[in-house]
Every structure is written in C-alpha cells, then in structure tokens.
Amino acid sequence: MKKIIIGMLVLLMLFTVVGAAAAQSGKYALVVKSAGNPFMEKVKDGFTKAINEVGGEVIYKAPAEPTVSAQIIMIQQLITQRVDAIAISANDPEALRPALQKAMNRGIKVLSLDSSVNPNSRMVHVNQADPEQIGRVQIQGIAKMIGGDGQIAVLSATSQATNQNLWIDWMKKELEKPKYDEIELVKVAYGDDLRDKSVSETEALLKSYPDLEGIIAPTTVGIAAAGKVLTDKGLVGEVYLTGLGLPSEMAEYIKNGVSPWMYLWNPIDLGYLAGYAAEALVTEEITGEVGESFTAGDLGEKEVIKAGDGTEIMLGAPFRFDADNIDQWKEVY
Template sequence: MNKLMTALLGASLLSTPVYAQSAWTGSDDQPNSPLACTGESAAPEPGEYNGGTPTNAPDRKGKDITVVDIPKLVGVGYFASTAEGMQEAAKELGNITINTDGPTRANIDEQITFVDNYITSGVDGILFAANDPVAIAPVLKKALDAGINVVGYDADAEADARQWFVNQALPNGVAKSMMDQLVSEIGEDGSFAIVTSTFTTPNQARWIAEMQAYTEKCYPNLTFLETVEAQEDNILSFNQAQTLINKYGEELDGILGMTSVATPAAAEAVQQNGLCGKVAVVGLALPNAMKPYINGDCITSTILWNTVDLGYAAAQVMRQVADGSLQPGATSVEAGRLGELQIVNQSQVLLGAPKVFTKDDINDFDF
C-alpha cells in the first residue's frame, strides 16, 4: 500500500465515525436464480434480444471511429485497468480511438453530465459503467437517438438504453463464489456484514440480492448482519469497516467487500485492529491491492475477474457493433485474444466466471 493510502487510512481513525446503516439485502425487484450448492450449473440461453438500436446511425464499417469511455469514476485502480484493456484493444484493432473521461466520485448526476456533453461534442460510440441503471437510461437513449453506438460494461443500464452489455460475470456466479469462499473461511454458522458502494449501484445490488438468495438456499445458518454504503471512497470504506468491527465485536466473523476500494480498506481495518485470522475479509478487489494482506497472512483470498480483459472485451464489442458484425440474435461474439465469448441474458456478452486469488497464485498477476 502506498504512503498516501496509509496516511489517509491512518488519518481516518481520527475522523468523525461513520455509522452503519440499516440492513439491506440488495432487493431490486428482479427475480433471483441461485446456482446449485454443489457442482456446476449450465449458463442461461441467450434469449430474444432486448437491447436498444441507434437511430439513423451512419455506416461505420471498417472506418476510424472515436469512442469515449465513461466509467463510474476515474482515479481508481479498477477503472484504470479497464481503460488499459481498452487501449490494448484499440492498438490491436488500429481503427478505434478511445478516450476515458468521467467523474472523480461515483456520482450519477455527474456521470450523466459527462455523457450528455459527449453527445453534444460528437462521438461515434459511448462505453459506460453505470452508477445508477435507471437514472442514466434517458441520457443513453438520447445518445442512441443521435445515432451513437452505446455499449456498457461492469455495471449495466436499462437494457433498451444501450445495445450490448459486457458482463464480467453472471450475478449468481459472483454470489456463489463470494459465499462459498466466505463459508470456507468462517464456517456455515458464522456472521458477516457487507460494505458496498451505494444501494443504487446496479451490479452490486444484483450481486447482493443473489448472495442473499444463495445463502438462504445453501447456507441457512449464516447470519447476515447488515449492509453499509461507502461510495467507493477509501476513507469512508475504512471507517465503515471500523464501525462494523466496533459495533459487532466478537459477533463479526467476516466482512464482504463489494468494490475494489472497500475490500482492501476492510482488510486494512482488520489489520490495524489486530484481527488478522479472526475476522475474514472476502471480496472483489484488484490482486495488486490485496497482495500486502494476502502475502502477509492477514487475509486469505480475494475474488475478481481480469479487469484488463473486461475493458479489452468492451472495446472489441464496440468495434463489432460499429461494424454491424454483432447483430441481435447472435449467440456468441469473437473478441480478439479472448476468443469466442457467449451471449447471455438477451443482450449481454459474458466475460466468464470469477476467479479466487490466494497466496498460491496472486503474485502471478499484475493488475
């Protein structure tokens, strides 16, 4: 962990406490589909296309195109690595220019403003990771109405507000990986709490809803204490983890981090409180951020997908959408070095299953 991060986390101990919020299980009015408790489950059939269509889009096949990437926020490692993958794809393809730009905090109003500004300035394509699936939909539909190609990744919008969404992992797959790993560390009758970004962040809401459903099905004796928000902010994430530690004491067996910021911040809180080996931290985070805690035997694992591959896949899909080679009804798409990726859930391109990184292999990865 760099000196600035250490200083911020240390200073946060002196700041005003952030109090835990009411329990929340990710309810988003969508049906849950928990996977089998043991063995593998088949991926869903693609289904009928439900994405949007740009109005009077010009012929872009094979032509140079300019694309803007607007993630939830800039300045964090997660989206820096997705942007890296996009640049790799752009260099490989040779006829797509991608510029990453966006808010410095996970704020949906600011993100909408960025999208709107690029519609006005004129681009061929917009890549996005939504802070709120409903709130961002009107401005994305405005982009489609302007003939702009729109592809999401990481966090989706309403389906008809974009053409395709590159899904890093199916929500029920994330849920199974997270809960199975947590149980392997705290047992089937342990107690845990969650640190997420916001209650409106679409991918995290869906993951948590599926985690709750999977827990009820496969680990009914687990105790789900509560979920707190931390805005994908380092200090706030640390403070929320500290609040959970103080509030629940020995009752708290594990913390689940739903963001690449929350998970290492929770690990830092566990380490600073001398609770290594007593409170497990399981969550989604970049391997590089978790190496100090895993290599130092404070934390056992971290879970993620290859974020560079996620950005790379999103850029490949955008190119094929612009070329007209990815059409509604497709069952797969060729994605450069990633090979053939499966179409699922009507208009989603599936990157693959999550990976659990441990001390055995985490040093083999550099992102």
Template sequence: MKKLMTALLGASLLSTPVAAQSAWTGGDDQPTSPLACSGESPAPEPGEYNGGAPENAPDRKGKDITVVDIPKLVGVGYFASTASGMQEAAKELGNITINTDGPTRANIDEQITFVDNYITSGVDGILFAANDPVAIAPVLKKALAAGINVVGYDADAQADARQWFVNQALPNGVAKSMMDQLASEIGEEGSFAIVTSTFTTPNQARWISEMQAYTEKCHPKLKFLETVEAQEDNILSFNQAQTLINKYGDELKGILGMTSVATPAAAEAVQQNGLCGKVSVVGLALPNAMKPYINGDCIKSTILWNTVDLGYAAAEVMRQVVDGTLKPGDTTVKAGRLGELQIVNQSQVLLGAPKVFTKDDINDFDF
C-alpha cells in the same frame, strides 16, 4: 496509509450509527436464480435480443471511430485497468480511438453530465459503467437517438438504453463464489456484514440479491448483520469497516467487500485492529491491492475477474457492433485474443466466471 486512516477514525461517518437489519439490504427487487450448491449449472440460453439501437447512424463499418469511455469514476485502480484493456484492444484494432473520462466520485448526476457533454461534442460510440441503471437510461437513449453506438460494461443500464452489455460475470456466479468462499473461511454459522458502494449501484445490488438467495439455499445458517454504503471511497470504506468492527465485536466474523475499494480498505481495518485470522475479508478487489494482506497472511483470498480483459472485451464488442458483425440473434461474438465469448441474457456478452485468488497464485497476476 495507516497514519491517514487512523487520523480519520473520528470522521463524521463513524459518529453516525448503522442499525442492524432484520433482512438483507442493498439488493434489488429483481428475480433471483441461485446456482446449484455443488456441481456445474447449465449456461443460460441467450434469449431474444432486448437492447436498443441507434437511430439513423452513419455507416461506420471499418472506418476510424472515436469512442469515449465513461466509467463510474476515474482515479481508482479498477477502472484504470479496464481502460488499459481498452487501449490494448484499440492498438490491436487500429481503427478505434478511445478516451476515458468521467467523474472523480461515483456520482450518477455527474456521470450523466459527462455523457450529455459527449453527445453534444460528438463521438461515434460511448462505453459506460453505470452508477444507476435507471437514472442513466434517459441520457443513453438520447445518445442512441443521436446515432451514437452505446455499449455498457461492469455495471449495466436498462437494456433498451444501450445496445449490448459486457458482463464480467453472471450475478449468480459472483454470488456463489463470494458466499462459498466466505463460508469456507468463517464457518457455516458465522456472522458477516457487507460494505457496498450505494444501494442503487446496479451490479452490486444484483449481486447482493443473488447472494441472499444462494445463502438461503446453500448456507442457511450464516448470519447476515447489515449492509453499509461507502460510495467507492477509500476513507469511507475504511471507516465503515471500522464501524462494523466496533459495533459487533467478537460477533463479526466476516466482511464482504462489494467494490475494489471496499475490500482492501476493510482488510486494512482488520489489520490495524489486530484481527488477522479472526475477521475474514472476502470480496471483489484487484489482486495487486490485496497482495500485501494475502502475502502477509492477514487475509486468505480475493475474488475478481481479469479487469484488463473486461475493458479489452468492451472495446472489441464496440468495434463489432459498429461494424455490424455482432447483431441481435447471435449466440457468440469474437473478441480478439479472448476468442469467442458467449451471449447471455438477451443482450449481454459474458466475459466468464470469477476467480478466487489466494497466496498460492496471486503473485502470478499483475493488475
């Protein structure tokens, strides 16, 4: 990987300057709800159901069903692990077949085409992780109109374009974990930049908005430099991290990785530049991808949820939706070995709080 990365330092992306921003970029325009700086925050009330419903869907209760899983992209560890969780649930349930298929890059137009093709070919259910919440909504509504059950996970669409969304963690919970960990590593007055996928990727945009609100409330002296896009591409993520290192020099104390690709790529850039211990990388990534950097004492932590559990929960929720055992007004849902999961934000199923993995425990996890 090192030789490949080094050879590509001269790629065109590096020749494109990324200007510093006076305000946070990469977030959305939705209201924020920063958690308390310390102590526990109360769980949100479920609220009134705001999801959609399939039209004239056949009775599928207890029957064998065929479901397609269309993530943001295939070929990356994150969605390979969610897919493995879905297969685990399918095996336990015994009456659901799940096939994972999708674009090889995080491209919303390609993702829409995949969804549309499966509506045409015919499936009972669609699981999705959206590349763009607005752009994907019409084709998901088309699926609902065709009587197909639609459940999201990882990255949501507009609420009425699907029935339920399995939320890996509440955005304000992700924000608190990320910014508290960053402040603990670079100090309360350190400067940092963000490497995200795209400014329209819904979950990352939501996290960034909540991160800004929480930082202004709880870590007001941290200095935000800029957000750069990397398309969830390994080489682009490395190049963008390298650009930030070159541009800001000693001013840069931390890089926040918003994707499971960006975080290890940024860690690789830090390591190759001999900046271990000088530039922190805090972000969302699979433990296995970060073990070399954390066990090698270059990076201190990584943050994530159990992605296998996320896929497992999504498959369980799809089965409950099809069977009618999860319906509007419910406050919890049974999800196999995960027990009962909480309903939040009107039509979301909450997996739980994010976890900070460190050298003390990262080797206990294999995903």
C-alpha cells in the same frame, strides 16, 4: 457500357473501403464510475488496447465522484462531440436512461460494462462473470472461513450500483440454504467506492457488531480498505475478509491471513472485450441481438446471449486468488 459498369463497381468498392475505414477510425468513449478507482483504470487500459488495435480514438471520462449526475453531464458532452460509441459502467441503472436513449437516437452505439444500465438504454451489456456465480461463491468462501457459524456483513460500493446489488441478491439467496442457518447477515454497508469512506464504514461495522466474524466486500476499493483496517487493528484470524479485489492491492492481506482468499476476473480483459464489442456495434458486425457473434481480438470468438430483458456478452467465470498463486498475479494487475 462495360467501362461505365466497371467504373461504378470501382466507386462502390471505394465507398465501401472508405466507410469501413471511417468506422474503424471512429471515436470510442469509455465512461467509468469514478476517477482514481484502480479497477476502472485497468478497464481503461484494456479498452484502450482494443481500440488502438482497430485504429480508433479513445475518449476517457471519469467523474471525480461516483455520481450519476456527473455521468449524465459526460454523456451529454459526448453526444455533442458526436462520438461513435459510448461504453459505460453505470452509477445508476435507471437515471442514465434518458441521456443514453438520446445518444442512441443520435446514432451513437451504446453498451454497458461492469455495472449495467436499463436494457432499453443500451444495445448490449459486457458482463465480467455470471452474477449468480459471483454472489454465491463469496458466501461459500466466507462460510468456510468462519466455520459456518457467526455474523457477517457486506461492504458494497454505492447503493445504486447494478452489479453490486445483483451480486448481493444472489448472496442472500445462497444464505437461504439450510447449511447456512447459523450465519447471520447483520448489515450491508456502502463505501461508495471511495477509500476513506470504505475505511470508516469498516470501522463502523466493527464497532456496531463486536461479534462480527466475516466481511464480504464485492468491490476492489472496499476490500482493500477493509484489509488495511483489519490488519491495523490486529484482527487476523478474528475477522475474516473475502470479496472481489485486485491481486496487486490484496497480496499483502492474503499473505498475512486477513483475507485467506478472494475472487476477481481480469479487468484489463473486461475493458478489452468492451472495446471490441463497441467496434463490432459501430461496424454493424453485431446489433446486440441474441445469437450474434464476433471476434474480440486475443479473446477469440464471443457470442451475444440472453440476459434478463436484454442481452450480454460474458467474459468468464470468477477466479480465486490465494496464497498459492497471488505472487504470480500481483505483478499483472
């Protein structure tokens, strides 16, 4: 009898080890907004690093255009491939819901990052920074640049981008403060995270609003495009620019004064955190419930917190890049 019990314990331990190994060597999919987006490429680098560290396989999906229909097709493909987890930056929070719910019904762990999906179609969201902080700090920045008086515009990504719209909502709330009474938000334009369209939208803003004094572009593609337009047109000191940009792409415009400063977080760390969150879901270390925690590799301990009707994992606060620090960061990302 003793030998039988020992044998059963050995088998149980073997199954446990095999099960853990299977989970760690699973397939982890990352679906981004579009191909050729520098921010998303850095997110991919971080995600890949995390999954390599846990011994998994990365499947990367990037649509040619930032459309929800392309992302739906990719999700369906991933369901067929029987991936273990899907991490997605959404082009539309609601339209992806049926496809992602189907994935979860098939046992696939679903999480969003950067741009969230409906809480009912994910287990948790990986957020780069507090949306309120992101929105308010950009208004505070542009207000200081233009001396608290004048017309401003926003150059966003797509009109359906969850993160962009939430940040813009907080921008508008910040503008309600009496100290901004002399600042007028004249338009929210959309460059769809495409360089050429962002250039043309910037040019259209300058033409439609000749008294425009500031542009906020909370998108890495948009802010770089706007920086080039303002530089080429010799508008340094006339139209100011801030928003969210990659240091490597914005160094020129920070140094020439077009954008005295701008903000971002590390997209590599964002992808890295999403990779470890996906692994924690697959191994059932977390389920996406408030109060759960896990170790996200080099980023250390991270906790699942409440976020609206769902939950999220927060990377950190937005960071300011200016002439004093841009040289040390432009080589990083």
